[in-house]
Amino acid sequence: MFLQAIINGAEKPGPTHQSFKCKDSGNFKSNDLLTCRDDAFKSLYKSMGKPGRYTGFDSSFDTNAQMHGVWTYALCPPNIKMEACLECFNNTIPYLIKNCPKQKEGVAWTALPKVTCILRYADYSIHGDFAEWAWTSFSTPPNETSANVAELEKGLTLLANNLKEKAAGGDNNKKFTSGAIPYGPGAGNAWPLYGYMQCTPGISKDKCIKCLNDANRFIHNCCGKGRKLSAIALSTNCYFWCAHMDFSPKKL
Incomplete structure:
Protein backbone atom coordinates (compact mmCIF):
# COMPACT_ATOMS: atom_id res chain seq x y z
CA MET A 1 0.00 0.00 0.00
CA PHE A 2 2.79 2.41 0.91
CA LEU A 3 4.73 1.73 -2.29
CA GLN A 4 1.57 2.02 -4.35
CA ALA A 5 0.95 5.43 -2.77
CA ILE A 6 4.43 6.48 -3.87
CA ILE A 7 3.76 5.25 -7.40
CA ASN A 8 0.41 7.03 -7.55
CA GLY A 9 1.97 10.20 -6.20
CA ALA A 10 4.64 10.08 -8.89
CA GLU A 11 2.17 10.54 -11.69
CA LYS A 12 2.48 14.32 -11.48
CA PRO A 13 4.40 16.46 -11.76
CA GLY A 14 6.24 14.39 -14.34
CA PRO A 15 10.01 14.38 -14.64
CA THR A 16 11.80 16.53 -17.18
CA HIS A 17 14.25 13.73 -18.05
CA GLN A 18 14.75 10.14 -16.90
CA SER A 19 17.20 7.37 -17.67
CA PHE A 20 17.99 3.91 -16.24
CA LYS A 21 20.46 1.04 -16.52
CA CYS A 22 19.96 -2.56 -15.39
CA LYS A 23 23.23 -4.38 -14.79
CA ASP A 24 23.67 -7.65 -16.69
CA SER A 25 24.26 -9.76 -13.57
CA GLY A 26 21.17 -11.98 -13.63
CA ASN A 27 17.70 -11.82 -12.11
CA PHE A 28 16.32 -12.32 -8.62
CA LYS A 29 15.35 -15.97 -8.24
CA SER A 30 12.50 -15.47 -5.79
CA ASN A 31 9.61 -13.12 -5.24
CA ASP A 32 10.87 -12.75 -1.66
CA LEU A 33 13.87 -10.81 -2.91
CA LEU A 34 11.69 -8.60 -5.07
CA THR A 35 9.66 -7.89 -1.93
CA CYS A 36 12.92 -7.11 -0.13
CA ARG A 37 13.76 -4.58 -2.82
CA ASP A 38 10.37 -2.90 -2.53
CA ASP A 39 10.59 -2.88 1.27
CA ALA A 40 14.08 -1.39 1.09
CA PHE A 41 12.71 1.42 -1.09
CA LYS A 42 9.96 2.04 1.48
CA SER A 43 12.48 2.21 4.32
CA LEU A 44 14.71 4.51 2.30
CA TYR A 45 11.83 6.87 1.58
CA LYS A 46 10.82 6.98 5.25
CA SER A 47 14.38 7.50 6.43
CA MET A 48 15.09 10.30 3.99
CA GLY A 49 11.86 12.03 5.02
CA LYS A 50 12.66 12.19 8.73
CA PRO A 51 12.73 15.81 9.93
CA GLY A 52 16.09 17.24 10.89
CA ARG A 53 18.31 14.57 9.33
CA TYR A 54 18.28 15.36 5.61
CA THR A 55 21.80 15.43 4.08
CA GLY A 56 20.98 14.60 0.45
CA PHE A 57 22.06 10.96 0.84
CA ASP A 58 20.48 7.95 2.52
CA SER A 59 20.69 4.16 2.28
CA SER A 60 18.62 1.18 3.35
CA PHE A 61 18.76 -2.63 3.54
CA ASP A 62 16.11 -5.33 3.74
CA THR A 63 16.57 -9.09 4.13
CA ASN A 64 14.43 -12.25 3.90
CA ALA A 65 14.29 -15.38 6.05
CA GLN A 66 17.24 -16.93 4.18
CA MET A 67 19.38 -13.88 5.07
CA HIS A 68 19.56 -12.75 1.45
CA GLY A 69 18.95 -9.05 1.06
CA VAL A 70 18.79 -5.95 -1.11
CA TRP A 71 20.68 -2.70 -0.52
CA THR A 72 19.54 0.70 -1.82
CA TYR A 73 20.66 4.30 -1.75
CA ALA A 74 19.44 7.67 -3.02
CA LEU A 75 21.40 10.85 -3.71
CA CYS A 76 20.08 14.42 -4.05
CA PRO A 77 21.72 17.84 -3.65
CA PRO A 78 21.91 18.55 0.11
CA ASN A 79 21.16 22.27 -0.28
CA ILE A 80 17.57 21.78 -1.43
CA LYS A 81 14.48 21.23 0.66
CA MET A 82 13.86 17.65 1.73
CA GLU A 83 10.46 17.74 0.01
CA ALA A 84 12.09 18.45 -3.36
CA CYS A 85 14.30 15.37 -3.02
CA LEU A 86 11.33 13.22 -2.01
CA GLU A 87 9.41 14.45 -5.06
CA CYS A 88 12.32 13.37 -7.26
CA PHE A 89 12.53 10.07 -5.42
CA ASN A 90 8.76 9.54 -5.87
CA ASN A 91 9.19 9.77 -9.62
CA THR A 92 12.23 7.48 -9.67
CA ILE A 93 11.03 4.46 -7.64
CA PRO A 94 8.23 3.32 -10.02
CA TYR A 95 10.36 4.16 -13.06
CA LEU A 96 13.21 1.93 -11.85
CA ILE A 97 10.87 -0.91 -10.82
CA LYS A 98 9.14 -0.79 -14.21
CA ASN A 99 12.37 -0.85 -16.23
CA CYS A 100 14.39 -3.25 -14.06
CA PRO A 101 11.54 -5.52 -12.91
CA LYS A 102 13.60 -8.58 -11.88
CA GLN A 103 17.26 -7.69 -12.36
CA LYS A 104 19.58 -8.02 -9.35
CA GLU A 105 21.02 -4.54 -9.79
CA GLY A 106 19.83 -1.28 -11.31
CA VAL A 107 20.15 2.48 -11.21
CA ALA A 108 17.89 5.29 -12.35
CA TRP A 109 18.26 9.05 -12.67
CA THR A 110 15.50 11.64 -12.69
CA ALA A 111 15.77 15.34 -13.54
CA LEU A 112 12.98 17.62 -12.40
CA PRO A 113 13.07 21.37 -13.13
CA LYS A 114 14.75 22.09 -9.78
CA VAL A 115 16.53 18.90 -8.72
CA THR A 116 18.22 15.77 -10.02
CA CYS A 117 18.43 12.52 -8.06
CA ILE A 118 20.08 9.09 -8.29
CA LEU A 119 18.49 5.85 -7.03
CA ARG A 120 20.43 2.57 -6.99
CA TYR A 121 19.82 -0.93 -5.64
CA ALA A 122 21.71 -4.26 -5.68
CA ASP A 123 21.75 -7.70 -4.07
CA TYR A 124 25.05 -6.86 -2.30
CA SER A 125 26.24 -4.02 -0.09
CA ILE A 126 26.70 -0.93 -2.25
CA HIS A 127 27.52 1.65 0.44
CA GLY A 128 31.09 2.64 -0.39
CA ASP A 129 31.01 0.58 -3.59
CA PHE A 130 32.68 2.42 -6.48
CA ALA A 131 30.97 1.33 -9.67
CA GLU A 132 31.14 3.23 -12.96
CA TRP A 133 29.25 0.70 -15.04
CA ALA A 134 26.43 3.13 -15.75
CA TRP A 135 26.39 6.73 -17.00
CA THR A 136 23.81 9.08 -18.47
CA SER A 137 23.50 12.75 -19.37
CA PHE A 138 20.72 15.31 -19.80
CA SER A 139 20.81 18.74 -21.39
CA THR A 140 18.52 21.63 -22.21
CA PRO A 141 16.74 21.80 -25.56
CA PRO A 142 18.88 22.93 -28.47
CA ASN A 143 19.35 26.45 -27.10
CA GLU A 144 22.97 27.45 -27.45
CA THR A 145 25.23 29.73 -25.47
CA SER A 146 26.80 32.61 -27.37
CA ALA A 147 30.23 31.28 -26.41
CA ASN A 148 32.09 29.31 -29.04
Whole structure:
Protein backbone atom coordinates (compact mmCIF):
# COMPACT_ATOMS: atom_id res chain seq x y z
CA MET A 1 0.00 0.00 0.00
CA PHE A 2 2.79 2.41 0.91
CA LEU A 3 4.73 1.73 -2.29
CA GLN A 4 1.57 2.02 -4.35
CA ALA A 5 0.95 5.43 -2.77
CA ILE A 6 4.43 6.48 -3.87
CA ILE A 7 3.76 5.25 -7.40
CA ASN A 8 0.41 7.03 -7.55
CA GLY A 9 1.97 10.20 -6.20
CA ALA A 10 4.64 10.08 -8.89
CA GLU A 11 2.17 10.54 -11.69
CA LYS A 12 2.48 14.32 -11.48
CA PRO A 13 4.40 16.46 -11.76
CA GLY A 14 6.24 14.39 -14.34
CA PRO A 15 10.01 14.38 -14.64
CA THR A 16 11.80 16.53 -17.18
CA HIS A 17 14.25 13.73 -18.05
CA GLN A 18 14.75 10.14 -16.90
CA SER A 19 17.20 7.37 -17.67
CA PHE A 20 17.99 3.91 -16.24
CA LYS A 21 20.46 1.04 -16.52
CA CYS A 22 19.96 -2.56 -15.39
CA LYS A 23 23.23 -4.38 -14.79
CA ASP A 24 23.67 -7.65 -16.69
CA SER A 25 24.26 -9.76 -13.57
CA GLY A 26 21.17 -11.98 -13.63
CA ASN A 27 17.70 -11.82 -12.11
CA PHE A 28 16.32 -12.32 -8.62
CA LYS A 29 15.35 -15.97 -8.24
CA SER A 30 12.50 -15.47 -5.79
CA ASN A 31 9.61 -13.12 -5.24
CA ASP A 32 10.87 -12.75 -1.66
CA LEU A 33 13.87 -10.81 -2.91
CA LEU A 34 11.69 -8.60 -5.07
CA THR A 35 9.66 -7.89 -1.93
CA CYS A 36 12.92 -7.11 -0.13
CA ARG A 37 13.76 -4.58 -2.82
CA ASP A 38 10.37 -2.90 -2.53
CA ASP A 39 10.59 -2.88 1.27
CA ALA A 40 14.08 -1.39 1.09
CA PHE A 41 12.71 1.42 -1.09
CA LYS A 42 9.96 2.04 1.48
CA SER A 43 12.48 2.21 4.32
CA LEU A 44 14.71 4.51 2.30
CA TYR A 45 11.83 6.87 1.58
CA LYS A 46 10.82 6.98 5.25
CA SER A 47 14.38 7.50 6.43
CA MET A 48 15.09 10.30 3.99
CA GLY A 49 11.86 12.03 5.02
CA LYS A 50 12.66 12.19 8.73
CA PRO A 51 12.73 15.81 9.93
CA GLY A 52 16.09 17.24 10.89
CA ARG A 53 18.31 14.57 9.33
CA TYR A 54 18.28 15.36 5.61
CA THR A 55 21.80 15.43 4.08
CA GLY A 56 20.98 14.60 0.45
CA PHE A 57 22.06 10.96 0.84
CA ASP A 58 20.48 7.95 2.52
CA SER A 59 20.69 4.16 2.28
CA SER A 60 18.62 1.18 3.35
CA PHE A 61 18.76 -2.63 3.54
CA ASP A 62 16.11 -5.33 3.74
CA THR A 63 16.57 -9.09 4.13
CA ASN A 64 14.43 -12.25 3.90
CA ALA A 65 14.29 -15.38 6.05
CA GLN A 66 17.24 -16.93 4.18
CA MET A 67 19.38 -13.88 5.07
CA HIS A 68 19.56 -12.75 1.45
CA GLY A 69 18.95 -9.05 1.06
CA VAL A 70 18.79 -5.95 -1.11
CA TRP A 71 20.68 -2.70 -0.52
CA THR A 72 19.54 0.70 -1.82
CA TYR A 73 20.66 4.30 -1.75
CA ALA A 74 19.44 7.67 -3.02
CA LEU A 75 21.40 10.85 -3.71
CA CYS A 76 20.08 14.42 -4.05
CA PRO A 77 21.72 17.84 -3.65
CA PRO A 78 21.91 18.55 0.11
CA ASN A 79 21.16 22.27 -0.28
CA ILE A 80 17.57 21.78 -1.43
CA LYS A 81 14.48 21.23 0.66
CA MET A 82 13.86 17.65 1.73
CA GLU A 83 10.46 17.74 0.01
CA ALA A 84 12.09 18.45 -3.36
CA CYS A 85 14.30 15.37 -3.02
CA LEU A 86 11.33 13.22 -2.01
CA GLU A 87 9.41 14.45 -5.06
CA CYS A 88 12.32 13.37 -7.26
CA PHE A 89 12.53 10.07 -5.42
CA ASN A 90 8.76 9.54 -5.87
CA ASN A 91 9.19 9.77 -9.62
CA THR A 92 12.23 7.48 -9.67
CA ILE A 93 11.03 4.46 -7.64
CA PRO A 94 8.23 3.32 -10.02
CA TYR A 95 10.36 4.16 -13.06
CA LEU A 96 13.21 1.93 -11.85
CA ILE A 97 10.87 -0.91 -10.82
CA LYS A 98 9.14 -0.79 -14.21
CA ASN A 99 12.37 -0.85 -16.23
CA CYS A 100 14.39 -3.25 -14.06
CA PRO A 101 11.54 -5.52 -12.91
CA LYS A 102 13.60 -8.58 -11.88
CA GLN A 103 17.26 -7.69 -12.36
CA LYS A 104 19.58 -8.02 -9.35
CA GLU A 105 21.02 -4.54 -9.79
CA GLY A 106 19.83 -1.28 -11.31
CA VAL A 107 20.15 2.48 -11.21
CA ALA A 108 17.89 5.29 -12.35
CA TRP A 109 18.26 9.05 -12.67
CA THR A 110 15.50 11.64 -12.69
CA ALA A 111 15.77 15.34 -13.54
CA LEU A 112 12.98 17.62 -12.40
CA PRO A 113 13.07 21.37 -13.13
CA LYS A 114 14.75 22.09 -9.78
CA VAL A 115 16.53 18.90 -8.72
CA THR A 116 18.22 15.77 -10.02
CA CYS A 117 18.43 12.52 -8.06
CA ILE A 118 20.08 9.09 -8.29
CA LEU A 119 18.49 5.85 -7.03
CA ARG A 120 20.43 2.57 -6.99
CA TYR A 121 19.82 -0.93 -5.64
CA ALA A 122 21.71 -4.26 -5.68
CA ASP A 123 21.75 -7.70 -4.07
CA TYR A 124 25.05 -6.86 -2.30
CA SER A 125 26.24 -4.02 -0.09
CA ILE A 126 26.70 -0.93 -2.25
CA HIS A 127 27.52 1.65 0.44
CA GLY A 128 31.09 2.64 -0.39
CA ASP A 129 31.01 0.58 -3.59
CA PHE A 130 32.68 2.42 -6.48
CA ALA A 131 30.97 1.33 -9.67
CA GLU A 132 31.14 3.23 -12.96
CA TRP A 133 29.25 0.70 -15.04
CA ALA A 134 26.43 3.13 -15.75
CA TRP A 135 26.39 6.73 -17.00
CA THR A 136 23.81 9.08 -18.47
CA SER A 137 23.50 12.75 -19.37
CA PHE A 138 20.72 15.31 -19.80
CA SER A 139 20.81 18.74 -21.39
CA THR A 140 18.52 21.63 -22.21
CA PRO A 141 16.74 21.80 -25.56
CA PRO A 142 18.88 22.93 -28.47
CA ASN A 143 19.35 26.45 -27.10
CA GLU A 144 22.97 27.45 -27.45
CA THR A 145 25.23 29.73 -25.47
CA SER A 146 26.80 32.61 -27.37
CA ALA A 147 30.23 31.28 -26.41
CA ASN A 148 32.09 29.31 -29.04
CA VAL A 149 33.03 25.68 -28.43
CA ALA A 150 36.61 26.40 -27.38
CA GLU A 151 35.51 29.04 -24.87
CA LEU A 152 32.86 26.79 -23.35
CA GLU A 153 35.20 23.79 -23.18
CA LYS A 154 37.78 25.93 -21.34
CA GLY A 155 35.09 27.25 -18.98
CA LEU A 156 33.82 23.75 -18.17
CA THR A 157 37.34 22.56 -17.35
CA LEU A 158 38.02 25.56 -15.13
CA LEU A 159 34.71 25.11 -13.30
CA ALA A 160 35.34 21.38 -12.75
CA ASN A 161 38.85 22.03 -11.45
CA ASN A 162 37.51 24.64 -9.02
CA LEU A 163 34.83 22.33 -7.61
CA LYS A 164 36.07 18.74 -7.57
CA GLU A 165 38.54 18.98 -4.66
CA LYS A 166 35.94 20.72 -2.50
CA ALA A 167 33.29 18.12 -3.26
CA ALA A 168 35.64 15.18 -2.77
CA GLY A 169 36.93 16.61 0.50
CA GLY A 170 33.59 16.09 2.24
CA ASP A 171 32.99 13.56 5.00
CA ASN A 172 30.93 10.38 5.33
CA ASN A 173 27.70 12.41 5.38
CA LYS A 174 28.21 14.81 2.52
CA LYS A 175 30.47 15.16 -0.52
CA PHE A 176 29.01 18.19 -2.29
CA THR A 177 29.89 21.69 -3.40
CA SER A 178 28.62 24.43 -5.69
CA GLY A 179 30.21 27.47 -7.28
CA ALA A 180 30.55 29.72 -10.30
CA ILE A 181 33.22 31.15 -12.59
CA PRO A 182 33.33 33.84 -15.29
CA TYR A 183 34.64 32.68 -18.65
CA GLY A 184 34.78 33.93 -22.21
CA PRO A 185 36.29 36.81 -24.12
CA GLY A 186 37.53 38.87 -21.15
CA ALA A 187 36.68 41.42 -18.50
CA GLY A 188 33.31 43.07 -19.02
CA ASN A 189 32.26 40.51 -21.60
CA ALA A 190 32.60 37.26 -19.63
CA TRP A 191 29.72 34.83 -19.14
CA PRO A 192 28.91 33.25 -15.77
CA LEU A 193 28.98 29.45 -15.51
CA TYR A 194 27.47 27.79 -12.42
CA GLY A 195 28.00 24.24 -11.20
CA TYR A 196 27.14 21.53 -8.68
CA MET A 197 29.32 18.51 -7.97
CA GLN A 198 28.40 15.64 -5.65
CA CYS A 199 29.55 12.10 -4.85
CA THR A 200 28.03 9.35 -2.75
CA PRO A 201 29.58 9.89 0.70
CA GLY A 202 30.77 6.29 1.17
CA ILE A 203 33.50 6.43 -1.50
CA SER A 204 37.03 7.73 -0.88
CA LYS A 205 38.30 11.17 -1.88
CA ASP A 206 40.43 9.71 -4.69
CA LYS A 207 37.51 7.73 -6.12
CA CYS A 208 35.25 10.76 -5.88
CA ILE A 209 37.77 12.87 -7.83
CA LYS A 210 38.07 10.13 -10.46
CA CYS A 211 34.29 9.98 -10.81
CA LEU A 212 34.02 13.77 -11.13
CA ASN A 213 36.85 13.86 -13.70
CA ASP A 214 34.96 11.25 -15.71
CA ALA A 215 31.76 13.29 -15.34
CA ASN A 216 33.61 16.34 -16.67
CA ARG A 217 34.78 14.37 -19.72
CA PHE A 218 31.21 13.14 -20.23
CA ILE A 219 29.92 16.74 -20.11
CA HIS A 220 32.49 17.80 -22.72
CA ASN A 221 31.54 14.95 -25.04
CA CYS A 222 27.77 15.19 -24.68
CA CYS A 223 27.15 18.88 -24.27
CA GLY A 224 30.21 21.12 -24.49
CA LYS A 225 30.61 20.59 -28.21
CA GLY A 226 26.90 21.37 -28.62
CA ARG A 227 27.27 24.64 -26.67
CA LYS A 228 24.40 23.68 -24.35
CA LEU A 229 23.10 26.23 -21.86
CA SER A 230 22.67 23.58 -19.17
CA ALA A 231 23.83 19.98 -18.83
CA ILE A 232 24.38 17.23 -16.29
CA ALA A 233 26.41 14.01 -16.40
CA LEU A 234 25.54 11.32 -13.85
CA SER A 235 26.92 7.93 -12.86
CA THR A 236 26.10 5.52 -10.06
CA ASN A 237 28.39 7.46 -7.70
CA CYS A 238 28.52 11.12 -8.73
CA TYR A 239 27.31 13.91 -10.98
CA PHE A 240 28.46 17.22 -12.46
CA TRP A 241 25.71 19.75 -13.20
CA CYS A 242 26.53 23.01 -14.99
CA ALA A 243 24.36 25.86 -16.25
CA HIS A 244 24.47 29.43 -17.50
CA MET A 245 21.97 30.50 -14.86
CA ASP A 246 22.17 30.55 -11.08
CA PHE A 247 20.21 27.47 -9.99
CA SER A 248 20.99 27.69 -6.28
CA PRO A 249 17.92 27.17 -4.07
CA LYS A 250 17.34 30.89 -3.44
CA LYS A 251 17.06 31.37 -7.21
CA LEU A 252 14.86 28.37 -8.02
